Amino acid sequence: MNFWTVMIDRFPYFMSLLLKGAVMTVTVAAGALVLALVIGLLIALLRMSRSRLLSGFAYVYTEFLRGTPALAQLFVIYFGLPDVGIELKPVQAAIIGLGINGSAYLSEIYRAGIQAIHRGQFEAAFSLGMTPIGSMRDIVLPQAIRMMLPPITNFSITLLKDTALVSVVAVPEIMFYARNLVTETFQSMHVYLLAAAIYLAMTIPMSRLVAYLERTRRAWQ
Amino acid sequence: MPRLIEVYQDNIRDWFPEMLAACVGTLKLSLVAFMVAAVIGLLVALVRISPSTSTRWIAISFIEVMRGTPALVILYIVYFVPPQIGLTWLTLSSFAAAVCGLALQGGAILAEVFRSGIEALHAGQKEAALALGMTPAKTMRYILLPQAMRVVLPPVGNYAIGLLKDTSVCALIAAPELMLRAKDLASSSFEPMAVFCLAALFYFLMSYPLSLAVRYMEHRLARHG
Numbered sequence: 001m002n003f004w005t006v007m008i009d010r011f012p013y014f015m016s017l018l019l020k021g022a023v024m025t026v027t028v029a030a031g032a033l034v035l036a037l038v039i040g041l042l043i044a045l046l047r048m049s050r051s052r053l054l055s056g057f058a059y060v061y062t063e064f065l066r067g068t069p070a071l072a073q074l075f076v077i078y079f080g081l082p083d084v085g086i087e088l089k090p091v092q093a094a095i096i097g098l099g100i101n102g103s104a105y106l107s108e109i110y111r112a113g114i115q116a117i118h119r120g121q122f123e124a125a126f127s128l129g130m131t132p133i134g135s136m137r138d139i140v141l142p143q144a145i146r147m148m149l150p151p152i153t154n155f156s157i158t159l160l161k162d163t164a165l166v167s168v169v170a171v172p173e174i175m176f177y178a179r180n181l182v183t184e185t186f187q188s189m190h191v192y193l194l195a196a197a198i199y200l201a202m203t204i205p206m207s208r209l210v211a212y213l214e215r216t217r218r219a220w221q
Numbered sequence: 222m223p224r225l226i227e228v229y230q231d232n233i234r235d236w237f238p239e240m241l242a243a244c245v246g247t248l249k250l251s252l253v254a255f256m257v258a259a260v261i262g263l264l265v266a267l268v269r270i271s272p273s274t275s276t277r278w279i280a281i282s283f284i285e286v287m288r289g290t291p292a293l294v295i296l297y298i299v300y301f302v303p304p305q306i307g308l309t310w311l312t313l314s315s316f317a318a319a320v321c322g323l324a325l326q327g328g329a330i331l332a333e334v335f336r337s338g339i340e341a342l343h344a345g346q347k348e349a350a351l352a353l354g355m356t357p358a359k360t361m362r363y364i365l366l367p368q369a370m371r372v373v374l375p376p377v378g379n380y381a382i383g384l385l386k387d388t389s390v391c392a393l394i395a396a397p398e399l400m401l402r403a404k405d406l407a408s409s410s411f412e413p414m415a416v417f418c419l420a421a422l423f424y425f426l427m428s429y430p431l432s433l434a435v436r437y438m439e440h441r442l443a444r445h446g
Contacts, residue, residue: 067428068421069389080414164291175293189302196290203289
């Protein structure tokens with residue numbers, strides 16, 4: 001049987017399962033993104049704090065999480081934590097693992113974004129009589145968010161691809177179904193190419209968006 | 222926590238040499254993949270900036286596909302597909318498949334890095350070289366690339382750090398490296414927490430010096446331009 005006969009024949013079956021996996025992929029990625037956005041902001045604020053202890057903690061946190069593979073962190077959380085009495089379900093472990101891993105990257109993005117805003121912006125807002133919170137909210141943050149949007153979207157692309165790793169802790173996402181399908185049908189080429197196509201269908205529009213955001217940011221600056 | 226320390230006291234003599242040996246595997250894999258990726262990246266970058274639109278699109282598609290697909294998928298395709306469809310000449314060992322998979326993705330990442338480095342140079346550099354009668358190839362070889370290399374060092378270093386960490390994924394196709402050994406040790410000792418934390422520490426000890434070096438380069442570039 002040639003490639004296309006098999007592909008056309010099996011396409012509905014393969015896709016029905018792979019797309020079910022894609023829903024889980026997006027769920028895990030979205031959950032991890034939210035977690036990373038929140039923890040990342042916290043870590044960024046600690047990192048910029050005046051206390052040596054707090055900023056030192058944030059430094060060690062980001063360096064260690066960025067310096068070790070997400071897979072190792074995932075294994076510690078899923079296989080290691082039960083040793084100390086914390087048992088997580090695969091999906092929980094996946095979201096927490098990728099979320100904590102991502103928070104280290106996001107904290108650096110936040111920090112770079114906030115520090116890129118010129119101090120004069122703050123000072124001008126103060127001298128116009130705005131409160132510190134008001135000037136943060138109405139002057140600094142809108143500019144910082146514009147700076148941070150492209151790297152955050154880039155991070156989301158990486159995160160989406162990293163969710164492929166959580167198949168090894170039995171989260172039923174794209175690669176989990178793909179592996180099962182290959183064991184079942186031996187059509188590894190078809191299954192993995194379809195899996196790749198599904199990932200590309202999600203990541204390429206996102207990378208186009210990054211390119212667009214960067215163009216508008218440059219025009220705006 | 223005290224239990225964890227006990228576990229380390231009991232086992233570190235066995236684990237340490239094993240993991241150290243596996244680190245050599247990780248470094249070997251990273252180094253070979255890095256060199257292949259650099260060659261692919263340079264070639265793709267040159268195609269990417271070619272004057273012809275259709276040639277350029279070959280490079281763009283390669284870059285988008287390789288960067289948009291998880292490394293795990295590429296590794297599975299390279300490792301599992303050829304033997305199953307009867308391409309015996311393309312059937313690779315797990316190490317060779319790991320190198321190929323990582324280098325294909327790395328080539329796409331580095332191609333974009335090299336391209337942005339070349340395009341960041343002032344257009345006058347190229348014009349001046351051409352005006353002095355250098356051929357386009359010589360202009361690239363002697364004028365543009367040497368200057369671009371300096372600018373791209375930090376992002377290339379960042380890529381190397383990412384690569385070092387990404388080799389851990391190759392454990393899933395059983396390539397001989399640190400994560401695979403850690404998985405084996407964890408299941409034979411029933412101490413996953415201790416083993417995987419130790420593995421993470423080893424990765425950190427390998428990647429942190431690299432990231433300090435990258436920061437140093439960025440700092441120098443920022444000061445001296």
